[in-house]
Amino acid sequence: MDVKEILSRCDHTLLLQTATWEQIKELCDDGIKYGVASVCIPPCFVKKAKEYVGDRLPICTVIGFPNGNSTTETKCFETADAVKNGADEIDMVVNIGWVKEGKYTAVHDEIDAVKDACGGKLLKVIIETCLLTEDEKNRMCCCVSDSKADYIKTSTGFSTGGATFEDVRNMRLWTSPFKKVKAAGGISSLEDAERFIGLGADRLGTSRVVKIVKAAEKEEK
Numbered sequence: 001m002d003v004k005e006i007l008s009r010c011d012h013t014l015l016l017q018t019a020t021w022e023q024i025k026e027l028c029d030d031g032i033k034y035g036v037a038s039v040c041i042p043p044c045f046v047k048k049a050k051e052y053v054g055d056r057l058p059i060c061t062v063i064g065f066p067n068g069n070s071t072t073e074t075k076c077f078e079t080a081d082a083v084k085n086g087a088d089e090i091d092m093v094v095n096i097g098w099v100k101e102g103k104y105t106a107v108h109d110e111i112d113a114v115k116d117a118c119g120g121k122l123l124k125v126i127i128e129t130c131l132l133t134e135d136e137k138n139r140m141c142c143c144v145s146d147s148k149a150d151y152i153k154t155s156t157g158f159s160t161g162g163a164t165f166e167d168v169r170n171m172r173l174w175t176s177p178f179k180k181v182k183a184a185g186g187i188s189s190l191e192d193a194e195r196f197i198g199l200g201a202d203r204l205g206t207s208r209v210v211k212i213v214k215a216a217e218k219e220e221k
Contacts, residue, residue: 001194003213004035009197011060011089011182011205013040015157024049030210031057037203038089043082050086060089063114066158068093068128072110079117089122090114091182091205093156096128099136104143115148124151124182124203129171130161137167141174151203155185162186165199172200 012031014023024045031039031053038058041049046061053059063078064070070078079090092114098107115123125147127140144152152175154163162185171181183196184205190212193204 001197003190006190006193006197006209007034007036007213009202009204010036010193010209011038011040011203012036012210013184013205013207015040015042015062015065019045021045021048025052028053028057030214034210034213036210040091040205043078046082046087047085058088059086060091061087063090063092065093066156068096068126072113075110075114076117079114080119083117083119083121087121089124090118091124091126091153093126093128094140096131099127099132099140104139108143108147111144111147111149122151123149124153125149126153126156128156128159129154129164129167130159137170138174141171145176145179149179151180151182153182153184153205157185157205163196165195168196168199168201
């Protein structure tokens with residue numbers, strides 16, 4: 001697969017607690033240069049980043065991150081605020097405790113409420129696969145399939161594990177073809193990125209792919 005095609009599917013990501021505006025600005029510069037799908041950044045930087053990039057690059061941010069156990073009202077407020085500030089895409093974390101309790105109707109209703117708060121912007125739903133059983137993962141695929149969301153996403157990258165090939169394969173199998181799949185967390189090589197795409201991932205959440213391409217360019221000089 002062509003490197004540009006891989007980059008076009010990447011949400012170039014920086015969500016570390018220590019992130020500074022200078023780092024976010026560099027992330028945006030690299031995102032524009034390498035033609036990524038979006039940059040995924042903390043909510044506090046959305047307004048400044050959108051003013052900086054304008055229409056040159058979509059801005060993605062996270063909601064209920066990373067634990068997912070904010071109230072639905074809080075998630076909706078965060079979402080509306082992010083959209084007002086210029087966010088083009090929203091990645092929300094589900095209430096994992098509700099999943100563990102089997103409250104799939106509540107999870108579904110919360111997803112729809114957040115989507116309503118998106119004002120037509122893309123919504124990706126993080127189910128944190130590393131914390132779920134196989135049955136819970138499959139049921140969440142069905143839950144997201146029945147919701148208004150646009151994507152199902154594997155991971156925050158802040159828990160006990162990230163995307164696995166098996167999870168992405170199964171998510172593509174269990175999720176409606178009308179919903180897209182995002183693999184995130186631990187994608188460390190172009191080969192891994194290409195394999196995730198081959199297994200059905202439409203987007204990749206990663207901080208490393210652009211870094212790999214930049215390093216290769218330096219070696220060629």
